[in-house]
Amino acid sequence: xxxxxxxxxxxxxxxxxxxxxxxxxxxxxxxxxxxxxxxxxxxxxxxxxxxxxxxxxxxxxxxxxxxxxxxxxxxxxxxxxxxxxxxxxxxxxxxxxxxxxxxxxxxxxxxxxxxxxxxxxxxxxxxxxxxxxxxxxxxxxxxxxxxxxxxxxxxxxxxxxxxxxxxxxxxxxxxxxxxxxxxxxxxxxxxxxxxxxxxxxxxxxxxxxxxxxxxxxxxxxxxxxxxxxxxxxxxxxxxxxxxxxxxxxxxxxxxxxxxxxxxxxxxxxxxxxxxxxxxxxxxxxxxxxxxxxxxxxxxxxxxxxxxxxxxxxxxxxxxxxxxxxxxxxxxxxxxxxxxxxxxxxxxxxxxxx
Amino acid sequence: xxxxxxxxxxxxxxxxxxxxxxxxxxxxxxxxxxxxxxxxxxxxxxxxxxxxxxxxxxxxxxxxxxxxxxxxxxxxxxxxxxxxxxxxxxxxxxxxxxxxxxxxxxxxxxxxxxxxxxxxxxxxxxxxxxxxxxxxxxxxxxxxxxxxxxxxxxxxxxxxxxxxxxxxxxxxxxxxxxxxxxxxxxxxxxxxxxxxxxxxxxxxxxxxxxxxxxxxxxxxxxxxxxxxxxxxxxxxxxxxxxxxxxxxxxxxxxxxxxxxxxxxxxxxxxxxxxxxxxxxxxxxxxxxxxxxxxxx
Amino acid sequence: xxxxxxxxxxxxxxxxxxxxxxxxxxxxxxxxxxxxxxxxxxxxxxxxxxxxxxxxxxxxxxxxxxxxxxxxxxxxxxxxxxxxxxxxxxxxxxxxxxxxxxxxxxxxxxxxxxxxxxxxxxxxxxxxxxxxxxxxxxxxxxxxxxxxxxxxxxxxxxxxxxxxxxxxxxxxxxxxxxxxxxxxxxxxxxxxxxxxxxxxxxxxxxxxxxxxxxxxxxxxxxxxxxxxxxxxxxxxxxxxxxxxxxxxxxxxxxxxxxxxxxx
Numbered sequence: 001x002x003x004x005x006x007x008x009x010x011x012x013x014x015x016x017x018x019x020x021x022x023x024x025x026x027x028x029x030x031x032x033x034x035x036x037x038x039x040x041x042x043x044x045x046x047x048x049x050x051x052x053x054x055x056x057x058x059x060x061x062x063x064x065x066x067x068x069x070x071x072x073x074x075x076x077x078x079x080x081x082x083x084x085x086x087x088x089x090x091x092x093x094x095x096x097x098x099x100x101x102x103x104x105x106x107x108x109x110x111x112x113x114x115x116x117x118x119x120x121x122x123x124x125x126x127x128x129x130x131x132x133x134x135x136x137x138x139x140x141x142x143x144x145x146x147x148x149x150x151x152x153x154x155x156x157x158x159x160x161x162x163x164x165x166x167x168x169x170x171x172x173x174x175x176x177x178x179x180x181x182x183x184x185x186x187x188x189x190x191x192x193x194x195x196x197x198x199x200x201x202x203x204x205x206x207x208x209x210x211x212x213x214x215x216x217x218x219x220x221x222x223x224x225x226x227x228x229x230x231x232x233x234x235x236x237x238x239x240x241x242x243x244x245x246x247x248x249x250x251x252x253x254x255x256x257x258x259x260x261x262x263x264x265x266x267x268x269x270x271x272x273x274x275x276x277x278x279x280x281x282x283x284x285x286x287x288x289x290x291x292x293x294x295x296x297x298x299x300x301x302x303x304x305x306x307x308x309x310x311x312x313x314x315x316x317x318x319x320x321x322x323x324x325x326x327x328x329x330x331x332x333x334x335x336x337x338x339x340x341x342x343x344x345x346x347x348x349x350x351x352x353x
Numbered sequence: 354x355x356x357x358x359x360x361x362x363x364x365x366x367x368x369x370x371x372x373x374x375x376x377x378x379x380x381x382x383x384x385x386x387x388x389x390x391x392x393x394x395x396x397x398x399x400x401x402x403x404x405x406x407x408x409x410x411x412x413x414x415x416x417x418x419x420x421x422x423x424x425x426x427x428x429x430x431x432x433x434x435x436x437x438x439x440x441x442x443x444x445x446x447x448x449x450x451x452x453x454x455x456x457x458x459x460x461x462x463x464x465x466x467x468x469x470x471x472x473x474x475x476x477x478x479x480x481x482x483x484x485x486x487x488x489x490x491x492x493x494x495x496x497x498x499x500x501x502x503x504x505x506x507x508x509x510x511x512x513x514x515x516x517x518x519x520x521x522x523x524x525x526x527x528x529x530x531x532x533x534x535x536x537x538x539x540x541x542x543x544x545x546x547x548x549x550x551x552x553x554x555x556x557x558x559x560x561x562x563x564x565x566x567x568x569x570x571x572x573x574x575x576x577x578x579x580x581x582x583x584x585x586x587x588x589x590x591x592x593x594x595x596x597x598x599x600x601x602x603x604x605x606x607x608x609x610x611x612x613x614x615x616x617x618x619x620x621x622x623x624x625x626x627x628x629x630x631x632x633x634x635x636x637x638x639x640x641x642x643x644x645x646x647x648x649x
Numbered sequence: 650x651x652x653x654x655x656x657x658x659x660x661x662x663x664x665x666x667x668x669x670x671x672x673x674x675x676x677x678x679x680x681x682x683x684x685x686x687x688x689x690x691x692x693x694x695x696x697x698x699x700x701x702x703x704x705x706x707x708x709x710x711x712x713x714x715x716x717x718x719x720x721x722x723x724x725x726x727x728x729x730x731x732x733x734x735x736x737x738x739x740x741x742x743x744x745x746x747x748x749x750x751x752x753x754x755x756x757x758x759x760x761x762x763x764x765x766x767x768x769x770x771x772x773x774x775x776x777x778x779x780x781x782x783x784x785x786x787x788x789x790x791x792x793x794x795x796x797x798x799x800x801x802x803x804x805x806x807x808x809x810x811x812x813x814x815x816x817x818x819x820x821x822x823x824x825x826x827x828x829x830x831x832x833x834x835x836x837x838x839x840x841x842x843x844x845x846x847x848x849x850x851x852x853x854x855x856x857x858x859x860x861x862x863x864x865x866x867x868x869x870x871x872x873x874x875x876x877x878x879x880x881x882x883x884x885x886x887x888x889x890x891x892x893x894x895x896x897x898x899x900x901x902x903x904x905x906x907x908x909x910x911x912x
């Protein structure tokens with residue numbers, strides 16, 4: 001009975017349709033926010049912030065974007081990393097060349113990525129399934145090629161690397177890990193709420209209907225063209241903002257190689273492991289994948305002492321691949337579903353009868 | 354003109370190598386409806402196993418058949434562990450599972466055999482073919498042999514599909530799995546056979562590509578070369594895979610030689626995809642693919 | 650003059666439509682009308698082209714040549730989602746629910762074209778976005794109550810038994826408050842009680858919402874009981890049209906169903 005639903009009487013549909021209809025969930029969320037905004041910035045060291053929390057938040061955002069496309073709309077993309085690159089490079093150019101305020105640069109990165117994403121999404125209306133997957137791969141390679149071969153994009157840098165200019169918000173410069181963490185946190189939270197609202201309303205239902213039964217959804221009145229394109233552009237927008245955050249708040253200096261195909265796969269893995277069609281799952285999946293290499297490293301070291309790094313890499317590949325298969329077979333809704341199961345248990349605990 | 358011919362010819366021969374990988378895809382897709390992204394990893398795995406056996410002083414053919422046996426065991430394991438639990442799941446789920454499989458195989462192969470680059474020499478020199486060189490065209494002997502082997506392989510596969518009972522059963526399963534089962538064709542058995550055959554194709558492709566590039570991680574990336582070929586050829590046609598392989602090989606070389614210098618080079622990764630995308634706009638189901646009719 | 654008077658109670662005009670699938674004539678010159686407020690049944694042996702007729706009306710396939718007019722608007726080459734927004738809803742022969750979505754979401758999908766809020770007001774869940782969601786939730790709850798499926802509101806439809814799925818699908822179509830409701834074998838594979846249940850909902854829908862219904866059904870008992878008029882198809886052609894009484898006594902229909910040849 002730790003998790004209580006009874007005794008909560010909703011008298012209007014508005015109450016029933018709130019994001020957290022139960023007071024207990026509201027409290028839980030409140031505590032989580034206090035930890036995120038106060039406890040972590042005050043107590044965390046540099047390592048925790050820069051190597052765990054910031055990448056975790058950014059990858060969550062990116063995973064959320066792919067989840068909208070794959071988990072909610074049923075369209076698979078292998079070009080997600082390239083859209084992150086578009087966001088990173090656009091934001092860089094807006095900041096370095098036009099000196100726009102940093103949040104506008106992020107927004108611009110997202111919008112540019114959304115525009116290019118929907119450009120590549122246009123074929124999705126005519127082509128389906130595997131053909132579409134290859135079309136998204138085409139996006140990945142085309143974008144990589146453009147960035148490496150058009151020197152203008154990376155500010156004439158030979159390696160296609162960009163060094164992000166310092167950030168400033170309302171005259172206050174953002175350069176310590178804590179400040180970067182807080183900036184990332186705010187952006188991620190705002191965009192997460194936006195996504196949650198989208199997926200629980202008309203647009204989200206239309207997306208899921210395309211995923212579940214495309215023919216029926218068209219006949220019911222969902223324009224396949226409009227909603228698939230919308231899914232592609234929203235998904236790429238999130239990827240773009242995440243890419244910009246990687247450049248500005250995480251790495252500071254990025255190369256195209258940060259955003260190669262492998263990253264697309266990692267993010268797809270985060271979607272699968274976290275849970276397809278779940279906002280919470282995007283966060284769980286990203287958290288899991290950020291922590292996985294760290295824990296593999298620790299466990300192996302504990303058991304076998306120091307081992308060469310290529311063995312660790314191969315072990316990581318095997319575990320990653322194995323987990324994808326495992327979750328697809330055993331729990332297609334990923335870690336998010338496990339969370340629901342735990343909640344279900346807590347509802348009855350400690351008297352399960 | 355001779356130079357143009359040389360470019361086209363070497364492109365066509367490279368195209369044969371693409372077809373070799375693409376055929377592995379088509380086989381599995383035809384028989385089990387699975388778009389096997391792990392085909393590239395299988396090529397890597399087979400080539401690694403083969404080359405490391407060779408390095409242990411095992412004779413060529415012995416190494417070849419041991420590797421083949423390993424690939425068959427792998428096929429059985431994949432059917433048992435990955436495919437059987439996912440039977441009747443949507444194709445997109447199976448596809449994602451093969452992505453997982455690709456990572457697993459890459460890790461496993463390199464974990465067992467190490468991640469070093471292995472040179473592979475199967476006794477065919479990579480020198481220009483003399484008869485053609487006298488006519489002023491530089492074409493590698495190795496490329497010609499590779500094309501020849503690919504041609505034999507394709508002929509054998511086509512005969513197998515159309516002339517043997519097992520082959521016909523495979524086609525039946527691809528057309529309608531349920532109907533095929535109801536006339537007594539065992540789906541599991543068919544799957545094991547298909548995956549074994551594509552393991553065999555992977556081994557051949559791995560040897561050819563490995564000789565060319567050295568056996569290393571990047572072999573698994575040739576899967577990416579095969580995908581535009583599949584788009585062009587349609588996912589379900591072996592003939593399509595071959596013709597499209599040739600088209601892609603030739604046009605990629607031509608683009609690299611004649612367009613490359615104007616746009617800064619590096620076209621080989623992205624041009625085939627560009628070509629495939631343009632093509633998709635006009636024929637969304639490939640050169641030989643069928644349009645799927647959705648029933649309401 | 651009398652033509653104009655007649656046209657006032659016609660909802661759909663099907664004018665000489667032909668549909669071919671790769672050489673096979675699925676529909677061959679069908680002419681018929683659906684009148685406002687009636688329950689029209691379409692019957693015929695398997696493969697007669699009944700589903701194709703419905704598909705043509707809601708834009709899944711396009712007749713050539715031929716014309717379909719709904720309330721004066723030409724539907725002939727419209728995309729299905731556009732047809733839906735004009736007020737035509739349907740159910741499917743093989744249930745086509747969105748299996749991963751709850752019953753509530755499925756039925757709300759029926760109102761998709763009616764929810765008019767923009768991208769940002771939905772994303773912010775503010776203003777029109779919120780107002781629309783709540784308003785339409787109320788409308789959906791009415792349908793849920795009417796079908797007596799309150800207890801399964803949050804269940805994913807994939808987990809429901811077949812009979813309930815059919816009911817939810819009917820609910821999804823009704824939630825659209827359509828002017829024309831196309832039902833493709835709504836009672837196929839149901840028990841007698843379930844059939845009676847659905848028949849009652851169909852009659853009630855016409856009474857309460859004034860919905861015009863075009864129905865495909867194999868169960869002659871049900872067809873004779875609920876419909877005002879019947880159209881009989883065979884091999885893509887209309888072989889008879891009339892009241893249940895007329896159809897019951899039509900020699901061609903009897904032949905088509907009993908397969909008597911040469912009388």
